[in-house]
Structures are given as structure tokens and as C-alpha cells.
Amino acid sequence: MKTIMVIGAGQMGGGIAQVAAQAGYSVILNDIKDEFVLRGLSIIDKNLSRSVEKGKLTAEDKETILGRITKSTSLQDAAAADLVIEAAVENMAIKSQVFSQLDVICPEHTILSTNTSSLPITEIAAFTKRPDRVIGMHFMNPVPVMKLVEVIRGLATSDEVYKTIETLSIDMGKTPVEVNDAPGFVANRVLIPMLNEAIFTLNEGIATVESIDNVMKLGMNHPMGPLALADLIGLDTVLSIMEVLHEGLGDKYRPCPLLRKYVKAGWLGRKSGRGFYNYQV
Numbered sequence: 001m002k003t004i005m006v007i008g009a010g011q012m013g014g015g016i017a018q019v020a021a022q023a024g025y026s027v028i029l030n031d032i033k034d035e036f037v038l039r040g041l042s043i044i045d046k047n048l049s050r051s052v053e054k055g056k057l058t059a060e061d062k063e064t065i066l067g068r069i070t071k072s073t074s075l076q077d078a079a080a081a082d083l084v085i086e087a088a089v090e091n092m093a094i095k096s097q098v099f100s101q102l103d104v105i106c107p108e109h110t111i112l113s114t115n116t117s118s119l120p121i122t123e124i125a126a127f128t129k130r131p132d133r134v135i136g137m138h139f140m141n142p143v144p145v146m147k148l149v150e151v152i153r154g155l156a157t158s159d160e161v162y163k164t165i166e167t168l169s170i171d172m173g174k175t176p177v178e179v180n181d182a183p184g185f186v187a188n189r190v191l192i193p194m195l196n197e198a199i200f201t202l203n204e205g206i207a208t209v210e211s212i213d214n215v216m217k218l219g220m221n222h223p224m225g226p227l228a229l230a231d232l233i234g235l236d237t238v239l240s241i242m243e244v245l246h247e248g249l250g251d252k253y254r255p256c257p258l259l260r261k262y263v264k265a266g267w268l269g270r271k272s273g274r275g276f277y278n279y280q281v
């Protein structure tokens with residue numbers, strides 16, 4: 001495997017492109033607009049500069065890594081990819097469009113993977129004529145820091161494709177963990193209801209934003225509180241995942257109305273400058 005195309009240059013796609021380029025792969029970073037690709041590249045540049053300042057990389061390494069990433073705003077560029085990692089927004093209509101187009105554009109050997117947080121891999125695979133070559137590759141945020149990749153097989157995913165992705169994840173410095181195709185897989189089945197419950201706690205006036213986060217940081221040693229973590233993930237993504245859990249697993253997983261209200265207001269967390277906290281964008 002030589003060339004990886006990453007679709008979506010947001011916080012996840014940018015991070016995935018960075019670790020893939022650091023692992024020596026040629027990366028095509030794709031988004032719908034040039035400005036989004038440039039924004040993704042500038043975050044990668046900033047991350048690598050920080051590593052240079054800390055003495056973890058040389059300035060020359062940084063340039064070599066950046067030199068492995070090419071920009072793309074056309075899905076047709078996937079014709080050159082051995083693997084595609086899709087990290088566009090958490091929306092089945094968009095993913096279905098992307099996967100059905102990729103199936104036509106990509107050579108037969110190309111593996112099509114998705115970084116979806118919660119959507120069924122088997123259903124995404126069914127938008128292609130190569131369901132045996134479709135797989136879930138679920139990285140955690142922030143990608144350059146977090147070790148886990150959940151690897152999720154669809155019903156038809158071949159053993160060969162699973163093995164390739166397992167090996168690639170290790171090459172990228174990650175630890176793959178195999179989980180079955182079910183709403184939210186393991187990570188988000190367990191994590192996101194906790195974030196939703198923290199939002200209910202806020203909505204019911206039980207404590208302030210800071211107090212809720214402090215309880216979980218000081219009491220449970222979580223590196224960040226649930227409301228700060230929801231802001232990091234993106235409240236639109238948290239809501240999409242809760243909706244998948246709600247639809248697939250029942251009423252226990254009802255999204256908190258305050259979460260819906262924030263998303264409707266465009267308060268999406270760090271990426272929009274406002275969520276449970278305020279940020280500079």
C-alpha cells in the first residue's frame with residue numbers, strides 16, 4: 001500500500017492525514033472546498049511545528065512529512081488511491097453518495113474505509129459493489145495523540161482486508177481493537193451516553209458547566225470533563241451519534257433537548273467558537 005486518500009479535512013481527516021504521512025504514506029487530502037483543505041493543512045503544519053519546537057522532529061522531517069500530502073477537491077483523485085479513509089461529516093446521505101462514487105472511481109484493489117463514529121459499516125458497504133473491501137477504521141480525537149483505532153468489519157468484509165487494516169493501524173502507531181458492527185460500536189456506545197447524561201445534568205440545573213466537568217476530572221481522573229469533551233468532539237457529531245444509538249437501541253438513549261438546542265443554534269463546540277465553553281477560532 002502506497003497511497004491513502006483521506007476524505008474530509010476537518011479535525012479527524014486532518015489528524016488521520018498527519019499520522020498517515022508521518023508513517024511514510026503518500027496522502028491525498030480531499031474536501032469539498034480548497035479553503036477547507038488549506039485549513040486542514042495549516043493545522044497539520046502547526047502540530048508538526050510544535051513537535052519541532054519540542055525537539056521530537058527535525059525541521060527537515062517536518063518538510064518531508066508535509067511534502068507527502070497533496071491537496072484535492074475532486075473525488076476523481078481517488079483513482080490513484082490504494083486505500084480511502086472517509087472522514088466527512090456524520091451523515092448517511094453524504095456517506096452513501098461518497099461511497100457509491102468511490103466505487104466507480106477507484107481501481108478494484110482499493111480498500112474503502114470509513115471513520116464513522118456510529119453508522120453501520122454493512123449499510124455503507126452496500127452502497128458499493130465491493131462490500132468485501134469496505135471496513136470501519138474508527139480513529140479517536142485528537143488523532144495524533146490517541147492510541148486506539150476501532151476496526152469494524154461489515155458483514156462481507158474479507159479477512160484479507162481486515163488483516164491489511166490491522167497492520168496499517170499498527171504502522172501508523174496505533175493499537176487496533178476489533179469490534180462488531182453495532183450502533184456506536186464500543187467506544188461511542190459507552191462514551192456518548194455519558195456526555196448526553198452530563199448535558200441532562202446541566203439542563204436540570206443540578207450543577208454548573210464547570211462543576212460537572214470538575215466532578216468527573218477530580219472524582220474519576222478523566223483527562224477532561226464530559227462537557228469540554230463534547231465541545232472537542234463537536235456537538236453536531238455528539239447529537240448524530242446519540243440519534244443513531246436512540247434509533248438502534250431504544251429510548252434509554254434519547255438525546256438531551258439542550259444538546260439539540262445548541263446544535264440548532266450553531267453552537268457546535270470548539271469548531272464554531274462556542275459550545276458549553278467559549279473558544280477562539
Ligand SMILES: CC(=O)CC(=O)SCCNC(=O)CCNC(=O)[C@H](O)C(C)(C)COP(=O)(O)OP(=O)(O)OC[C@H]1O[C@@H](n2cnc3c(N)ncnc32)[C@H](O)[C@@H]1OP(=O)(O)O
Pocket residue numbers: 047050054116117139140141142143144145146187188191223224229233
Ligand atoms: C467521537 C468519537 O467517535 C470517538 C472519540 O474520539 S471520543 C474522544 C476521545 N478522546 C478523548 O477522550 C480525549 C480526552 N482528553 C485527553 O486525552 C487530553 O485532555 C488531551 C490529549 C486532549 C489533551 O491533553 P492535555 O495533557 O490536557 O493537554 P496538553 O498537555 O496540551 O497535550 C498533551 C499532548 O497532546 C498533544 N495534543 C493535544 N491536543 C492535540 C491536538 N488537537 N492535536 C495534536 N496534538 C495534540 C500536545 O501537543 C501534547 O503533546 P506532547 O505530549 O508531545 O507535549
Ligand SMILES: NC(=O)C1=CN([C@@H]2O[C@H](COP(=O)(O)OP(=O)(O)OC[C@H]3O[C@@H](n4cnc5c(N)ncnc54)[C@H](O)[C@@H]3O)[C@@H](O)[C@H]2O)C=CC1
Pocket residue numbers: 007008009010011012013030031032033036086087088089090091094098115116117118138139140141232233234237271
Ligand atoms: N469529532 C470526533 O471526535 C470524531 C469524529 N469521527 C467521525 O469522523 C467524521 C468527521 O468528523 P469531524 O472531523 O469531527 O468533522 P468536521 O466537521 O471537523 O469535518 C468534516 C469535514 O468533512 C468535509 N466534507 C463534508 N462533506 C464532504 C464531502 N462530500 N466530501 C469531502 N469532504 C466533505 C467538511 O467540509 C469538513 O471539512 C464523522 O463521520 C465523525 O463522526 C470519528 C471519531 C471522532
